[in-house]
Amino acid sequence: MDLDKAALSRRVQELLSDIPRERQQLLPALWRVFEEYWHLSPEMIDAIAQTLDIPYADVYGVASFYALFANPDNKKPIYICTDVMCALYGSEDLLKAGEDLANDAGVRVKEAPCLGHCDGAPALFDGRQTIRHASPKVLAQIIRGETDA
């Protein structure tokens, strides 16, 4: 992504404009920025650090702690649960199907531990909502950006 640094900094400030300048607001702030870009680059982390007046190393330390913020670029992540209960219901196949399709679709398919929907296995999380009893067909629709069934 080739965002101009000043523009990025302005955009981050805008995104965080109604967030109080407190350390305890760091996690909500990270979410705001992450959901705009689907990743947190060093430039974004720097902009957050500047805006909230928290040291860069601290912001980086917190951002890198959480699995949901771990995404290398702006390809939107889709999480497929491959934990024990979903594995009994074919999540590995779902993952493979997803990885093949996602390659050139601008999204990234990732493995996730238990999503808390084991009674609807296999489950997937598209970043906004959870799909229960996910089939390769539904996954393909999500990857292609069609409204999910």
Add this chain to the structure above:
Amino acid sequence: MPEIRRLLPTLDIASAPTSLERLRERGFERALQRSAAMTSQAIVAEVQASGIKGRGGAAFPTGAKWAAVLAASGEVRYAVMNADESELGTFKDRALLEQDPLGAMVGLVIAARAVGAKRAYCYVRGEYREVEAQMGAAIQTLRQAGWVGADTVDIEIRRGAGAYIAGEETALLNSIEGKRAEPRVKPPFPTTQGLWRSPTLIQNVETLANVALLFAHDVDWFRTYGTPDTPGTKLIGLSGHIEHPGVYEVPFGYPLMQLITETEMGHGVSGSGHLGAVLLGGAAGTFLAPDEIRDSVLDYGSLAKYGASIGSGAFMVFDDTVDLTWVLTKLARFFADESCGQCVPCRVGTRRILEFLQRGELERRPEDLRDLAQAMKDASICGLGQTAPVALLSILDRLERRTNETRR
């Protein structure tokens, strides 16, 4: 025995889950009014008399915790709802918050009032977006009705971001404070030094829903179900090789096998149709064999005989074709990934266990595994490291019993 519905609303309740009408229909408005007329001491005494134990996994007596926070010194106090629910096989808090979010939220308001907290947090895992929205709507309803606000208690939702360890209470507090979600050394406990070192009450979603029910009724009503030692009902999440997976509410003391066989509940084993094992309590739970399931009821005393516990209420069913070493390997990878790395025995031990299993050394080096498990138990600062080897140990015990039997 059919399913009980107390925590989960009965099927004739048709009002919208976050509506004022629901608040009334479920008796939660009464609960708020009744507790508002009581002193802190009286509220805590009633929670103690009810015998409610924590439903997040550790089964700590809830009333004792409230008493500790109440007795702790400090002007500012906090109350926290733990809705991080990231334990394997656990989805009961989600079901509860989907079906009846006002219950747990009312429990949080009562808890805050009892311990003198003006500010409360609901910490919800980042993947529960629908639940988060529902919680927001429930808070809004309570705000409009005057139960939540600047002069009562303000409630803020905090969204986690994919860290199992954040569900551990002190890690969760660090996460709220905007730090890495790493557990703190205990003591001091959150009851005396929690959020920003102030006394903090932290309870699981289901525990708080029980509190709301208690105050909607009374101690006698609350104790009509369950055992004298563990009163009330428990939400159980049935998953895996089971005909009807889902969340079911049963009284403590309920026969475990019936959860599987009752037509209203599990409706029998699916897959091969033959029960192989149940993993009870979560990733750090215990494997139970079919005869152990047949022999046990849902209570801490009964399960202690097999070294098992109810944990979060995860009840994972495996048919007789599932290779339990495969399950153990997946659990081991999970713990290795989720260890926060602060303690060496946990960081190294979780990796070492994974390697043991990947090399197929489970049956060849049981003593080494036991030593490792003991070291992790002794020298890890939080429950993750202390209990990560529990499921593995339950399999080692079983293998040992089998060897002894064939020798005889």
